[in-house]
Amino acid sequence: MSSTTPSAQSEEKAEGEDFEPKIIVFCCNWCSYAGADLAGVSRMQMPPHFRVIRVMCSARVDPEFVLRAIQKGADGVLVAGCHPADCHYIGGNYRTRRRIALLRILLQQFGYDPDRLRLEWISAGEGEKFQKTMVEFTKTIEEIGPSPMRGGD
Amino acid sequence: MPENTSTEKEKPRIGVFICHCGSNIGGFVDVKAVTEYASTLPDVAYAADNLYTCAEDGLNNIKDSIKEHNLDRVIVSSCTPRTHAPLFQRTCEAAGVNKYMFTFVNIREHCSWVHMKEKEKATQKAKDLVRMGVARARFLEPQEETKVDVTPTALVVGGGVSGMTAALSLANMGFPVHLVEKDEELGGFVKNLHGLMMTTKSANETIKPLIDKVNAHKNITQHLNSHVASVEGFIGNYDISIGGDGAEAKEVKVGTIIVATGAVPLVPEGLFGYKEHPNVITSTEFEELCNKKELPKLKSVAFIQCVGARGQKVSYCSRVCCNVAIKSAINIAENRDNMLGVTEEKAAETGEVVEEPAAEKKAEEEGSDRRRRRRGRGRGDEDEAGEEAAPSSGVEVTVFNRDVMSYGVEHELEFNKAREKRVKFVRYLPDNLPKVSVKDGKLEVGYFHETLKMERTMPVDLVILSTPLVAQPDAATLSQLLKVPLGQDGFFQEAHVKLRPVDFATDGVYVCGTCRGPADISEAVSQAAAAASRASIPLANGFVQAEALTSIVDETKCTGCGTCVETCPYSALRKNEEGITEVIVAACKGCGCCGATCPEGAITMTHYTDQQLLAEAKAALEEV
Numbered sequence: 001m002s003s004t005t006p007s008a009q010s011e012e013k014a015e016g017e018d019f020e021p022k023i024i025v026f027c028c029n030w031c032s033y034a035g036a037d038l039a040g041v042s043r044m045q046m047p048p049h050f051r052v053i054r055v056m057c058s059a060r061v062d063p064e065f066v067l068r069a070i071q072k073g074a075d076g077v078l079v080a081g082c083h084p085a086d087c088h089y090i091g092g093n094y095r096t097r098r099r100i101a102l103l104r105i106l107l108q109q110f111g112y113d114p115d116r117l118r119l120e121w122i123s124a125g126e127g128e129k130f131q132k133t134m135v136e137f138t139k140t141i142e143e144i145g146p147s148p149m150r151g152g153d
Numbered sequence: 154m155p156e157n158t159s160t161e162k163e164k165p166r167i168g169v170f171i172c173h174c175g176s177n178i179g180g181f182v183d184v185k186a187v188t189e190y191a192s193t194l195p196d197v198a199y200a201a202d203n204l205y206t207c208a209e210d211g212l213n214n215i216k217d218s219i220k221e222h223n224l225d226r227v228i229v230s231s232c233t234p235r236t237h238a239p240l241f242q243r244t245c246e247a248a249g250v251n252k253y254m255f256t257f258v259n260i261r262e263h264c265s266w267v268h269m270k271e272k273e274k275a276t277q278k279a280k281d282l283v284r285m286g287v288a289r290a291r292f293l294e295p296q297e298e299t300k301v302d303v304t305p306t307a308l309v310v311g312g313g314v315s316g317m318t319a320a321l322s323l324a325n326m327g328f329p330v331h332l333v334e335k336d337e338e339l340g341g342f343v344k345n346l347h348g349l350m351m352t353t354k355s356a357n358e359t360i361k362p363l364i365d366k367v368n369a370h371k372n373i374t375q376h377l378n379s380h381v382a383s384v385e386g387f388i389g390n391y392d393i394s395i396g397g398d399g400a401e402a403k404e405v406k407v408g409t410i411i412v413a414t415g416a417v418p419l420v421p422e423g424l425f426g427y428k429e430h431p432n433v434i435t436s437t438e439f440e441e442l443c444n445k446k447e448l449p450k451l452k453s454v455a456f457i458q459c460v461g462a463r464g465q466k467v468s469y470c471s472r473v474c475c476n477v478a479i480k481s482a483i484n485i486a487e488n489r490d491n492m493l494g495v496t497e498e499k500a501a502e503t504g505e506v507v508e509e510p511a512a513e514k515k516a517e518e519e520g521s522d523r524r525r526r527r528r529g530r531g532r533g534d535e536d537e538a539g540e541e542a543a544p545s546s547g548v549e550v551t552v553f554n555r556d557v558m559s560y561g562v563e564h565e566l567e568f569n570k571a572r573e574k575r576v577k578f579v580r581y582l583p584d585n586l587p588k589v590s591v592k593d594g595k596l597e598v599g600y601f602h603e604t605l606k607m608e609r610t611m612p613v614d615l616v617i618l619s620t621p622l623v624a625q626p627d628a629a630t631l632s633q634l635l636k637v638p639l640g641q642d643g644f645f646q647e648a649h650v651k652l653r654p655v656d657f658a659t660d661g662v663y664v665c666g667t668c669r670g671p672a673d674i675s676e677a678v679s680q681a682a683a684a685a686s687r688a689s690i691p692l693a694n695g696f697v698q699a700e701a702l703t704s705i706v707d708e709t710k711c712t713g714c715g716t717c718v719e720t721c722p723y724s725a726l727r728k729n730e731e732g733i734t735e736v737i738v739a740a741c742k743g744c745g746c747c748g749a750t751c752p753e754g755a756i757t758m759t760h761y762t763d764q765q766l767l768a769e770a771k772a773a774l775e776e777v
Contacts, residue, residue: 022773022774024770024773024774029235033233033235034235036262036263037233037235037259037262037263039262039267040233040261040262040263040266040267041262041266043266043267043269044267045267045268045269045270046267046268048264048267048268048271048274048275048277048278051278051281051282051285051773052259052263053285053766053769053770053773054234055745055761055766056702056743056744056745056761057744057745057746059744059745059746059749060744060745060746060748060749060758060761060766061749062748062749062763063749064763064767065763065766065767065770068767068770068771069770069774072770072771072774073774073776074770074773074774088744089658089722089723089742089744089746090638090648090658090722090723091722092722092744092746095720095746095749095750099749131267
């Protein structure tokens with residue numbers, strides 16, 4: 001954490017074992033939140049670093065929410081919605097997909113690793129996918145290291 | 154971010170109830186510590202833990218505390234809102250707190266159950282989640298669910314079997330129905346057909362009782378030679394203008410709309426010699442020739458299946474054509490109602506046998522052994538019936554197919570019956586289509602025999618092309634008028650392929666019959682009855698409950714760019730006369746897509762405001 005300049009291509013890993021990532025997960029009410037519930041009901045264990053925020057549709061996730069979360073020190077943001085063609089609101093998830101693709105580019109331009117932002121389709125029946133996603137995403141964030149906003153690089 | 158909005162008004166008084174859920178939460182999270190922490194959070198007036206918050210004493214605790222501590226918002230921190238939110242919201246309402254002033258914090262599914270081996274971290278996470286809930290709760294606002302009155306009248310577009318069935322169902326329930334048909338008479342696609350599957354009655358005989366009932370019903374107003382010219386409004390309150398040929402447009406008010414505009418057969422331009430040879434016709438034209446008794450003299454007939462379907466001109470399987478071909482093949486083989494126009498006299502001269510039960514019985518005996526063996530063979534394989542056991546009509550019938558889709562109980566029996574009648578089913582592969590040509594003035598079909606692996610030709614008198622049903626050419630116009638979607642194949646697209654097959658995503662509009670995809674009559678009737686039943690719910694209730702979660706447009710911020718209008722999946726946003734967006738509350742579903750789209754921040758999503766969600770995210774990231 002010698003450099004204060006945000007670098008997208010961080011070579012350095014998190015220092016020490018004590019890096020506890022802060023991960024914000026936006027879940028749509030109909031699929032992904034229910035998928036997270038199912039993971040819980042199935043007692044699927046996962047790292048305790050994520051905090052779920054429920055929204056009605058993944059398309060409710062204003063790009064501002066993601067940028068603000070990063071600004072306030074989130075090390076990673078996951079947006080989870082219904083699978084394509086399965087959106088409770090017809091096609092909200094397609095809007096989400098476009099926004100996240102653009103946001104990733106934007107994050108990179110700001111000097112952040114775009115992998116700090118991830119989009120996943122998780123259905124109400126995919127508790128296992130929710131768990132796997134959380135395990136993998138936490139690992140990714142641990143590898144990228146703390147956000148530049150929290151003193152990482 | 155304006156954080157002092159809540160303090161400008163009366164200071165919030167939040168009650169936090171944290172549930173042990175027996176040991177489900179209590180066993181893995183230090184609930185007492187979380188409760189203690191909750192009581193230190195801003196605007197929290199009361200915090201308590203319960204063994205089971207959803208049990209009667211837990212619910213009473215909420216009610217009593219609301220009164221005792223003058224709480225104006227309630228947080229329950231326990232399981233998932235997906236199962237328990239309604240229960241706690243009712244409890245709040247019973248104690249005089251608006252149900253939208255309630256917040257759920259999930260510390261079981263999303264915490265205790267998934268971090269069972271890390272009590273300390275799970276407890277910290279539970280504290281974070283409660284803090285997030287409190288941050289959100291501070292910005293909650295009470296919401297009212299408004300009721301919108303419904304005009305108890307329906308509009309059915311399309312006077313075919315589906316439309317008539319739907320109209321009759323609704324009329325029998327006592328609702329006035331406007332039935333719009335573009336043709337000069339009722340009956341739709343079916344009225345042009347000759348024979349139908351699974352019945353010996355003609356098409357017209359079959360649907361006549363339906364037409365008679367519609368004609369006689371006092372609740373049904375027919376608009377023939379007419380079309381829907383314009384649609385204004387939303388569920389419960391549609392203003393429809395019905396245009397007619399040269400006639401003045403009629404204005405009607407309806408509460409719900411059923412789309413039953415049917416489909417048309419694909420015209421196979423440029424395929425299999427269609428229009429090049431007079432005796433290459435579509436299966437629909439075959440029906441018309443049968444009706445007019447104008448079939449050419451037949452000795453050999455070839456059906457070609459999947460013409461233009463399944464990846465050629467359209468991507469889908471049209472569902473009905475295999476069964477239609479089987480039906481027609483059996484009719485030809487049996488010379489049903491003397492459809493081939495062979496007189497007894499002529500038949501005697503030419504040695505043909507016309508509907509001769511005795512001869513058929515003989516053939517039955519001769520062929521039975523062989524048939525038993527043959528039935529075990531795969532469908533679509535060539536069935537070399539042998540010349541000695543020709544169909545009773547003496548006409549050789551061959552069905553060139555990719556594979557026979559005679560699904561279900563009855564159709565499979567019909568398929569077996571066709572084979573018993575010596576109808577040949579010859580398989581072709583899509584990269585090696587049969588070829589229709591004329592040699593020495595005689596029509597013939599050339600094909601590649603998949604078993605023998607060799608080219609063969611067959612002289613035929615008539616080639617019947619089974620073409621798929623395709624969407625009505627004017628489906629797009631109606632879809633735009635009603636603001637309901639078409640799928641990629643141009644058929645109307647239902648709200649959910651499995652769970653809402655006759656609803657549109659737009660409330661108040663329903664769909665049935667072949668305008669949502671190929672279907673046979675029994676399927677269309679089922680769909681029509683279903684659509685009528687769905688459409689009657691708002692009519693019978695007399696009102697619809699509008700969502701309390703809707704978008705609100707700040708007219709002073711809106712620039713009228715129209716991005717939200719385009720983005721809304723429900724057409725719930727429109728521009729008013731001043732070019733500013735307004736929300737049709739009855740149509741809004743509250744997804745929030747527009748709120749995330751508005752570049753001016755002019756749209757607020759009630760109950761999921763930017764302020765609430767950002768507060769939640771910020772609280773999650775606070776360093777404690």
